[in-house]
Amino acid sequence: MLSKNQIKLITSLQQKKYRDQHQLFVAEGNKLVSDLVEAKTEVEFLIYTKEWKECNSIYNKAKINNRIETDATQIKKISSLKTPSTVVAVFKIPSQLINETVIQDSLSLILDDVQDPGNLGTIIRIADWFGIKHIFCSRNTVDLYNSKVIQATMGAISNVNIIYTDLEKLILKYKTPDFPVYGTFLEGEIIYNCQLQKKGFIIMGNEGKGVSETIQKLVTNKLYIPDFPNGQATSESLNVSVAASIICSEFRRQEF
The missing domain is CATH 3.40.1280.10 (SPOUT methyltransferase, trefoil knot domain)
Structure with a gap:
């Protein structure tokens, strides 16, 4: 389950100054999270319900630093969506290279x-x-x-x-x-x-x-x-x- 400090950190990322400070951002929803993981964006926290884990293989992907199984009530606390998803991920902001x-x-x-x-x-x-x-x-x-x-x-x-x-x-x-x-x-x-x-x-x-x-x-x-x-x-x-x-x-x- 999510700790109080983890909930505080994740909700703070709704503000730009904390995203800049921690170099983290939040993504919600199965497709969006899956696409970012597949693109090898480093995951600081992958937060999901038991039901989501049973249906998705990205749980086992590399570069996921912390995997946290929780319930819909806790996900609602950290979600910015009116209808929260069953998966939320906190990603590290990647370096942008100019080619x-x-x-x-x-x-x-x-x-x-x-x-x-x-x-x-x-x-x-x-x-x-x-x-x-x-x-x-x-x-x-x-x-x-x-x-x-x-x-x-x-x-x-x-x-x-x-x-x-x-x-x-x-x-x-x-x-x-x-x-x-x-x-x-x-x-x-x-x-x-x-x-x-x-x-x-x-x-x-x-x-x-x-x-x-x-x-x-x-x-x-x-x-x-x-x-x-x-x-x-x-x-x-x-x-x-x-x-x-x-x-x-x-x-x-x-x-x-």
Whole structure:
């Protein structure tokens, strides 16, 4: 069973300052936990019910430091979900390594102050689906290890490198005539009329403010996702994760 100190530690990880302090994060649910374990993310605590253990083989996987069998009542105490799962895992935050060769020869996403956890988690899933290996986030982008972000990734977090950094310095480091910086703007060229390259940065902006002025100045290729039919009244804008999916899809479509 879980001790009082273990319950205190795990519940504290709902706050970013304690995740940073302990370098730990929480994942809940069989698929999400299983995917992270299979991806060799080190597990500090694997907490589960007897029924879950009887039906799952990941219990015997390596890199699980502490296995704790408990009951639904205790899991409810540490869960952030309205309907708690039968398994909760506390993972060590992995080091994120930047593969410069991959970055220079492929597409990467840049998130400029994206605030909604669901949007970040969904964008990570989109990147994973379309084979994008790096996402660079501004310092003010929502924390990757927020429980809502983790749940929204549905395990894709284990396949994509997410790095928080100074976006201006990052872009200036890689930006060349052969390495474009894409962004979406109302005054941009219709994306379906553009010949898109297989490498570069794709910038997605804040939900309310869009791409910041500082980063706008570094964009080399402005794209526009047209509404349809032209001239008909539609929604004011697209959700940032929806826009990201349309943009990534068109980049990949042009590679076929």
